[in-house]
Amino acid sequence: MAKSTATYWNTLSPENRTRWTPVEGLEGMAEELTLSIDPVSGEYTRLTRFLPQADTSLFGAKAHDYPEEVFIVSGRLYDQAFDRWLETGHYASRPPGELHGPFKTDIGCVVLEISFPNRAQSDGIA
Template identity: 60%
Template sequence: MKSTQTYWNPLDTSHSGQWKAVDGSNGNILELTIAEDPITGDYTRLTQFKNGYSTECFGAKSHDYPEEIFIVSGRVYDQAFEQWLETGTYASRPPGEVHGPFIADGDVLIMEMSFPSQSIHNN
């Protein structure tokens, strides 16, 4: 069962120590997993991009499972789709869909819901 913390504000400064820098980003991308199922691997995560940061060094990405993203604030350019993902944008990515690299215009906050339990390799 997916772990949760009921009624908390992960953006409150009292939780700033829980955010982890993404390896290879020099602190320009921070992540905070806010719910996770230890059995299936399904998770919900918040990701912060610093203004101007490009994920070019990571290249484009794809996963063998579906994921959903919601741009909470800011905007990020998705080079795979040649489009800006603005505040309020929702995307449902099927397994294998290529996305990124990304360029942040301003500070960006993204909520990601990923479903490794639905991997195309699990079938």
């Protein structure tokens, strides 16, 4: 099966505000909007919006056993694992197991994530 498809629509338009849902555990700090998903492989494309002053320090850094790509669409986000501010236009292709976060932002940030859970490694990374 392939990833879901959609016709053109403006994900950042105010009339689509209700399509965003709080990220579980980060309510009041981050929201997400799944753009496309393959229910069989688990591959997905998602936007994550970190609200101004969000800080995920309490949750620590994380890694997962599959590769993902991230692109900063707008704003800026500090990634403590890299001791670096990621700003509009920054891109990374993360290999399985790469530590990232925790994150914080002063002005807010929108991140495009393309994740490939079907390419997971079985080495116990959570």
